[in-house]
Amino acid sequence: MRFTREALGLAVLLVAGAAGAEERPQATFAFIVGVNRSVDADELPLRYADDDAARYQDLFRLLGARTYLLARMDQNTERLHPQAAAEASVPNWGEWQRLVEQLTRDVAQARARNLGTVVYFIYAGHGSVHNGQGYVTLEDRRLTGEDLAKGLIQRVESDQVHLIVDACSSYFLAYGRGPGGQRRPLKGFSEVAQLSEDGRVGLLLSTSSARASHEWEAFQSGVFSHEVRSGLYGAADVDGDGRVSYREIAAFVERANAAIPNERFRPQVHARPPKDGTWLVVLGKAMEHRIEVDGQEAQHLRLEDSRGVRLADFHNASGQRTWLARPIGTGPLYLRRMGDGREYRIDSMPEVVQLAALTPQQARTADRGAEHEAFSLIFSLPYDRQAVDAYDFQAPVLLEAEPSRRRPTWRRVAGWSALGLAGASLGGGLWTTLSAREARSGNRATLPHAEAMGQNQRIRTLNHRSTTLYVAGALAAGAGLGMLLWPGAPAEALPVAGPDLAGVQLGGRF
Known part of the structure; x- marks a missing residue:
């Protein structure tokens, strides 16, 4: 049976209102x-x-x-x-x-x-x-x-x-x-x-x-934070009941990043609901001002305000309706189709905007050219009920954290101090070498024998001193570079997701 857009939109609010009526009023x-x-x-x-x-x-x-x-x-x-x-x-x-x-x-x-x-x-x-x-x-x-x-x-x-x-x-x-x-x-x-x-x-x-x-310049935000906010504006509410559950938001974030091939650039999510609840947010009255996407075609859409602030991204699957709460009082909003770059202008009225009733226009601005290829794949896969049904909170797992090779503070201080000492020693060695050369270049042939012997002794002393300073400088430089460049001892951690769905535990060696 096919419902009209108006009937479905009303159903969203009625379900949310009924849920609120059954529950204790909340602050x-x-x-x-x-x-x-x-x-x-x-x-x-x-x-x-x-x-x-x-x-x-x-x-x-x-x-x-x-x-x-x-x-x-x-x-x-x-x-x-x-x-x-x-x-x-x-x-x-x-x-x-x-x-x-x-x-x-x-x-x-x-x-x-x-x-x-x-x-x-x-x-x-x-x-x-x-x-x-x-x-x-x-x-x-x-x-x-x-x-x-x-x-x-x-x-x-x-x-x-x-x-x-x-x-x-x-x-x-x-x-x-x-x-x-x-x-x-x-x-x-x-x-x-x-x-x-x-x-x-x-x-x-x-x-x-x-x-x-990563933080991504295109989002001007942390990638994970942008994805979470996108879902909490309503894009993750796959069943249209006016609430976003932990399962829905986790599946939404996971699906948004699933197309990124390199796990280094693939944000992941750890979600555990409270023991006595499954909902992360109730959208409630925020849905009185909303955008409705009928789901006739799968498309990646991006919501921006008039200042160019990127509010949300989502990719509805074909046949998957999406409702998005929209801010009021910030001027017109713009919903861009990422497939062809065209966008819809959304004014403050009416309160409920049906995307199918709008005509897309040429985009106001072009995307930045420096976007990372990996992050360009975010939201490239559609999100629907199947993605939520397929998501499961992880059973207890044992994951080994990548070793952290951070150098202790004392090593950095000692390393730079050693390099400073090396510079001073090498500089002193150079000065004594030049002094010895100057003394050697003097006209010692005209000096009395005793003074000539003294001058020779001074030259030998300067040479010995410069050699000592060069050796000390080289040793200090080697020690300093070693303390600064040699990797620190790894810290190992074995994170375990708790079976009580309320937290996680860590064990390991630090």
């Missing part, structure tokens, strides 16, 4: 952190963690959440997201504590009003490992898994807590990011018992079998 909170510059001085800065934070705020505001934002916006991000820039606090320890306290009070007030409470913790930034303990970073402090569990999740007494972490907390917990910066492999964070044993906690974490993933 939703989103604690969002984006850190471009780590407290670790040797960590290369990222380019787009602040953009990710601002876009997550836009998304969760659209979904009805109260947001708390820690991010230092660069000038470009401030221009693109002036509201987020005005509200953001500096991502340091003092502001972290202040916002956690504010979040705790707000959740307590909601519970006092007999509201259900859902908290999202979203992080984009840096992570690493020290003495076998994983951490993510603010600008002035490291936050271990225990800090996060005790200082945020357990302190905020919410009915559910969902962790969405881009490249900094999974069972590998981080990978390199280029071209703007690299996130090194991190182990030893998600094994914290408070996270794995807390039935309220759901995890959506980026993970990879390879060492590196």
